Amino acid sequence: MSGVRRKVIFVDDVNFVLKMGRLKLQEYYNVFIANSVARMFELLERITPDVILLDINMPDVDGFTAIKQLKANPRFADIPVIFLTAKSDEDSVVQGISLGATDYVTKPFSAFTLYERIETLLDPNYHGAMQEERDLQEAKRDNKPCVVAVDDVPHMLRSIQYALRNRFDVEMLSKPEMLEEFLQKLKKTPELFILDFNMPIINGYDLFLKIREIPEHELTPIIFLTSEGTIDNVTVAINLGASDFIVKPFSPATLREKVSKHLYAKHVCTEEYPM
Numbered sequence: 001m002s003g004v005r006r007k008v009i010f011v012d013d014v015n016f017v018l019k020m021g022r023l024k025l026q027e028y029y030n031v032f033i034a035n036s037v038a039r040m041f042e043l044l045e046r047i048t049p050d051v052i053l054l055d056i057n058m059p060d061v062d063g064f065t066a067i068k069q070l071k072a073n074p075r076f077a078d079i080p081v082i083f084l085t086a087k088s089d090e091d092s093v094v095q096g097i098s099l100g101a102t103d104y105v106t107k108p109f110s111a112f113t114l115y116e117r118i119e120t121l122l123d124p125n126y127h128g129a130m131q132e133e134r135d136l137q138e139a140k141r142d143n144k145p146c147v148v149a150v151d152d153v154p155h156m157l158r159s160i161q162y163a164l165r166n167r168f169d170v171e172m173l174s175k176p177e178m179l180e181e182f183l184q185k186l187k188k189t190p191e192l193f194i195l196d197f198n199m200p201i202i203n204g205y206d207l208f209l210k211i212r213e214i215p216e217h218e219l220t221p222i223i224f225l226t227s228e229g230t231i232d233n234v235t236v237a238i239n240l241g242a243s244d245f246i247v248k249p250f251s252p253a254t255l256r257e258k259v260s261k262h263l264y265a266k267h268v269c270t271e272e273y274p275m
Helices: 015-026 037-044 063-072 090-098 111-122 131-141 154-164 176-184 202-211 230-239 254-267
Strands: 008-010 029-036 051-054 081-085 103-106 146-150 169-173 193-196 222-226 244-247
Touching: 008 037, 015 029, 015 111, 029 037, 029 230, 037 063, 051 111, 051 202, 051 244, 063 081, 063 090, 081 090, 081 111, 081 254, 090 103, 090 154, 090 254, 103 111, 146 154, 146 230, 154 169, 154 176, 176 193, 176 202, 193 202, 222 230, 222 254, 244 254
Parallel strands: 008 029, 008 051, 051 081, 081 103, 146 169, 146 193, 193 222, 222 244
Antiparallel strands: none
């Protein structure tokens, strides 16, 4: 860590959790605690934190509402938010990430886990003590079908990756115009694409056609993912030959089901592609 102590705002309505969080983190950071979202915004008027740890389940204003307010304000929109909560179901995780959260840690938490997540977020060169575990996870990815997700919104890509992470190796691209270069660098051949409709420079329709021009992807399943589920968009997607169409915000279970279904359609049902 650098000589300058980073600032963390810890938001939770349970005073015991706040005290324990501050106790565990104050060795590494300047920790400011807030027992409500209102108090968090009061703190933001006088300090600019490097990261906000935000509980989801709070009585007055919950974490989902709070992050919407943060992201809607240009002064606070770029402050990274890590959700810290006892609520660990996948729908909540995906909802939090889709709203702009950078990460998600469940209670009860250890000091090392929080430190690891914060440092990984704030310092691109930080590798931590979990490299062996990350290497193991990387090895496991080699046995999973490769899915490429293309969306210009990074937190939407993270939502897709989180929803599919246990069954598929998800490669993420936020700059659709770089698809060809991106595919050349991949170690695995994509077996399915997930494309956003509305993207700058090149939209989902045009990107679909570019993928179909690549010989090995003439028949690769392509699923469109968009917030505009209009009849016209659905019709265009079907006429293009898209495999499916999912409207945002999506259910993780729905996304997994559709991806699995279309990989099954491409391959004979084997243990290699479990539902």
